[in-house]
Amino acid sequence: MGQLNTFQRIRAMETEKQSLFALYLCERMLPNYEFFHQLTGFGELKPLRGALNALWDRHANPKHSKINAERWQEKVDEVTPSEYGHDMLGVYPAMDACTAISTLLQGVLDKDAKNFVDVAKVSQASVAKFIELNIADEVPAEQLREVVNQHELYQYEVEMQQAMLNYLEAQPTVTKALVNQLKQMVADEGISNIGLEVNQSSD
Numbered sequence: 001m002g003q004l005n006t007f008q009r010i011r012a013m014e015t016e017k018q019s020l021f022a023l024y025l026c027e028r029m030l031p032n033y034e035f036f037h038q039l040t041g042f043g044e045l046k047p048l049r050g051a052l053n054a055l056w057d058r059h060a061n062p063k064h065s066k067i068n069a070e071r072w073q074e075k076v077d078e079v080t081p082s083e084y085g086h087d088m089l090g091v092y093p094a095m096d097a098c099t100a101i102s103t104l105l106q107g108v109l110d111k112d113a114k115n116f117v118d119v120a121k122v123s124q125a126s127v128a129k130f131i132e133l134n135i136a137d138e139v140p141a142e143q144l145r146e147v148v149n150q151h152e153l154y155q156y157e158v159e160m161q162q163a164m165l166n167y168l169e170a171q172p173t174v175t176k177a178l179v180n181q182l183k184q185m186v187a188d189e190g191i192s193n194i195g196l197e198v199n200q201s202s203d
Contacts, residue, residue: 006158009165010120011113016059016174022104022119023055024164024182029100029123031192032093032200036081039090047075051101055108060179069105077101089133093194096126120161123193127157130194157193 010018030048037043051072057065080098081091100122107115110181131151139147147153164182171178190198 001175006120006161007117007164008166009169010117013165013168014063014174015111015113017171018113018116018134019055019107020059020174021164021168021184022053022107023059023178024186025119025123025161025193026055026097026100026104027052027183027186028189028193029097029126031196031198032126033097033195035192035196036090036094039088039126040081040086042081042086043079043094043096047072047079048097048101050115051105053075055104056183057181058108059096059174060176065110066080070079071111073102073105076105089130092129093135093192095128096122096129100126124157124161127154127193153195 004012010021010084013021023201030045030052033048034042034045037045054065054067054072076098080102083091083095100119103115103118103122106112107119128148131148131153135147135151136144187198192198
């Protein structure tokens with residue numbers, strides 16, 4: 001059997017690991033929304049931060065922490081920007097962050113691996129679109145996909161996802177210590193999936 005790709009590896013993991021992996025990716029995307037919010041004044045960071053905090057708590061204390069995923073989805077939807085009326089590059093990563101968090105919440109509701117895989121796809125696609133929009137005027141259309149795939153930001157995103165899967169696959173179970181370690185890893189990395197610096201004060 002050939003080597004499994006990123007998305008096949010996610011599907012092969014236990015549900016709690018799938019959800020934790022998707023949560024890690026969403027946490028890395030949150031600064032993109034915060035940056036957009038600070039630039040435009042649109043929306044509010046609090047619902048996204050609150051949803052992610054609730055999800056971290058749920059993983060760390062599964063027997064004692066409940067989450068109303070549907071209500072958090074509603075709150076995230078209320079502050080999700082649209083490309084219409086926002087003529088700037090930053091709207092797309094902000095939209096993607098909201099989409100990823102809402103998709104993760106749907107995965108928690110449905111316990112469906114597809115949603116967790118979709119979070120990984122959203123994160124990769126968000127990086128690819130960000131690169132594409134930045135270089136579209138400089139690269140011939142027929143070469144755009146290849147150039148994006150070879151870009152250091154996109155390469156890093158793919159490699160980071162694979163490295164985190166390696167790490168999670170090696171863990172016997174999801175524990176509170178593991179959850180806290182992943183949360184700290186995001187802070188230590190210090191950048192979002194598109195390379196924006198993480199504002200530590202947003203925690």
